[in-house]
Amino acid sequence: MREFQSRDYPIREDMGFQRTSWVVERAGWIALTLLLLAALAGLFGHGWLSKDSIGDGIMRVDYDRFQRITKVTAYRLNLKGGGEPKLTFGPRFQTGYEVVDIEPRPVHSSAGDKGLELQFASHEDSLRVVVWAKPRTFGRMRFSLSSGGQPLSVRAFVYP
């Protein structure tokens, strides 16, 4: 009897199904490999696919485009020009994130209809602020960020 013919005795076989499941198995291995390669490239955060930088001459933000729920992520802001900069994170930021830490600490912070407002001490040259935040909801995340001028629209995706 041919090897891939189904036997009825001592057990009832279904080699057609068996061969299909081997094919599915192999497809699964390929899928697993692709998943791992995508993860290495940063599709699930922490990698070159995930790095994003937006802004203009006045303010730049570096952050991870792909984030994960409850995993602390960093928004690194670079503000040019001295003075007493005030940062405003849109209301969506407040509902989507739990702020873990802000470096340096703002001298004053408040929250209202405009969102979260952070007032920093006066400084010369450029100010670098890092906002560490934990995403609290998953899915698409979009909020505005401004330092007085044209607001930037920050987009990210949070994995569950």
Next chain:
Amino acid sequence: METIIKAALVFFVLWAIVRISGRRTLGQMTAFDFVLFLIIGGATQRALTGEDYSLINALLLVSTFVALDVGLSLIEARSTAAKHFLKGLPMIVVEDGKPLKNRILRARVSEGEILEAARKLQGLERLDQIKFAILESNGSFTIVPARGGKTKRR
């Protein structure tokens, strides 16, 4: 609600991963397999409980897993097709003392492993003493000795 969805998702993802890894992976548990399962358990546990260490969360998780498991077993009992899909099929790998080489290769087992099972289960020494060797759907072997196979001496 979130807990139950998470638990169900993890249940089916783990099922799919175990299923595509093939029965070979689960059949004979080696020391390393044991370590692997501990790691899989640890890795998924954190995602499931998250920051919710409440008793109700644990109860819901356990209930979801058990309910899904019972549910699947009910479906399996009613439909052979579903059973094949969920658990896989047994397959003959040695027939009248002859190894079915292509099947053995595809199932990622070896003649050595079949002989090992034959020794352990039936005290057989050679392939020609085996009437049937069956790779069961759980990854273990069943050995049916050839008539008089045990007493046959070289």
